[in-house]
Amino acid sequence: MIRVDNVRKSFGAFRALDGLTLNAAEGTVLGLLGPNGSGKTTTVKVLTTLLAPDSGDAWVAGHSVLRAPELVRRNLGLSGQYAAVDEKLTAFENLHMVGRLYGMNRRNATARAHELLADFRLTDVSGKRAGTFSGGMRRRLDLAGAVVARPKVVVLDEPTTGLDPRGRLDTWDVVAGLVSEGTTVLLTTQYLEEADRLADHIAVINHGSVIAEGTATQLKDRAGSERVDITVRDGSDLQAAASVLAVATPGLATPEVDPAALRVSVAAPGGHSVLVRVLAELDARSVPVTEASLRRPTLDDVFLQLTGGSALAENRKIDSKEGVPA
Numbered sequence: 001m002i003r004v005d006n007v008r009k010s011f012g013a014f015r016a017l018d019g020l021t022l023n024a025a026e027g028t029v030l031g032l033l034g035p036n037g038s039g040k041t042t043t044v045k046v047l048t049t050l051l052a053p054d055s056g057d058a059w060v061a062g063h064s065v066l067r068a069p070e071l072v073r074r075n076l077g078l079s080g081q082y083a084a085v086d087e088k089l090t091a092f093e094n095l096h097m098v099g100r101l102y103g104m105n106r107r108n109a110t111a112r113a114h115e116l117l118a119d120f121r122l123t124d125v126s127g128k129r130a131g132t133f134s135g136g137m138r139r140r141l142d143l144a145g146a147v148v149a150r151p152k153v154v155v156l157d158e159p160t161t162g163l164d165p166r167g168r169l170d171t172w173d174v175v176a177g178l179v180s181e182g183t184t185v186l187l188t189t190q191y192l193e194e195a196d197r198l199a200d201h202i203a204v205i206n207h208g209s210v211i212a213e214g215t216a217t218q219l220k221d222r223a224g225s226e227r228v229d230i231t232v233r234d235g236s237d238l239q240a241a242a243s244v245l246a247v248a249t250p251g252l253a254t255p256e257v258d259p260a261a262l263r264v265s266v267a268a269p270g271g272h273s274v275l276v277r278v279l280a281e282l283d284a285r286s287v288p289v290t291e292a293s294l295r296r297p298t299l300d301d302v303f304l305q306l307t308g309g310s311a312l313a314e315n316r317k318i319d320s321k322e323g324v325p326a
């Protein structure tokens, strides 16, 4: 239903997309996961015919963005990185206007607007101007606008960036609802948890090309074995904890120390016995432990491993400087 084949796109000398290739089967969610600047929005613009690729091609519902852009647009709903609602119009008027733009008559546009206002929990505020809405409400209205014409494919560019946890959960519900109706979704995100939760298939991109892909489980398997995490009460005990973990996992990677979180983490195949030994040894050394856990690697671990560790940290720094987008 979505296909991107070897797409390249440069801005001047800068190559934003570098041979990007993606596929999504009908009724599935493809998660495009990457840090700021990795090419997510550029991919969205190519798929939505807002930007022509320099080379390669992309298809939506079987239609080429180069040869049949009009058919691509007809089969596609877009919710951009920044929610696009008309602030001067009410929630109802926003959706009604979109319906009319898609060629619905007044009655159908009105019925569809009311239906979506209910689906997206906006009925109570249907007569209020969008300009007065919170970020989460705006995003819901924007998502509703993207599905007015019941497109086969919906593209969501960072739908939860800048939302509070409630807004994020709401958005996840909406995406789940779309998929249950058979819509194919391309969702970009910087949040590993979000891709894990929503996407059937995840493509991790960096510098405009896919560096890993698979299901969340497959990606986690790539990050290797289970991990043991130990959180100590005092920063002065971090080194002791690290050396205990190192001794308990001979011949494996050096434990990673996160001083801010007071946590030491290590890959530990057969983690159960490692955890037991580590706790016994820390107890013998009288090192106070506030948390100890055995876990499967998260997508965060995968990403850090694939990108050499810095991309995500850099990304969060940029994010906090830019503040929360509207």
Ligand SMILES: Nc1ncnc2c1ncn2[C@@H]1O[C@H](COP(=O)(O)OP(=O)(O)O)[C@@H](O)[C@H]1O
Binding pocket: 011, 014, 016, 034, 035, 036, 037, 038, 039, 040, 041, 042, 043
């Ligand atoms: N119109 C443009 N002109 C110049 N550079 C651009 C333009 N659009 C995007 N870029 C650059 O291309 C890279 C990818 O951008 P983008 O696709 O927006 O990334 P993402 O959405 O993953 O944060 C970035 O380095 C960005 O600065």
Ligand SMILES: [Mg+2]
Binding pocket: 040, 041, 042, 081, 157, 158
């Ligand atoms: Mg973007």
